[in-house]
Amino acid sequence: MNQKETVLSVMKDADRPLRSGEIAELAGLDKKEVDKAMKELQTEALIFSPKRCFWQASDS
Numbered sequence: 001m002n003q004k005e006t007v008l009s010v011m012k013d014a015d016r017p018l019r020s021g022e023i024a025e026l027a028g029l030d031k032k033e034v035d036k037a038m039k040e041l042q043t044e045a046l047i048f049s050p051k052r053c054f055w056q057a058s059d060s
Contacts, residue, residue, distance in 0.1 A: 003033050003036075003037045004040055006027045007027055007038060009027075010023050014026075017056040018054065019055075020035055023038070023055070045058060
């Protein structure tokens with residue numbers, strides 16, 4: 001599983017929106033790697049921000 005898939009999996013398993021630091025901790029990745037993966041996921045509309053600095057997986 002690549003970093004993008006790992007980040008998306010952590011977000012889908014969470015029952016609430018998460019900050020990137022929380023995602024990095026849960027995924028066991030460096031925060032910079034998580035930020036890069038999240039930028040790609042956002043571009044692909046796979047994640048969204050329900051409130052500032054918090055992210056969650058899209059329902060689709």
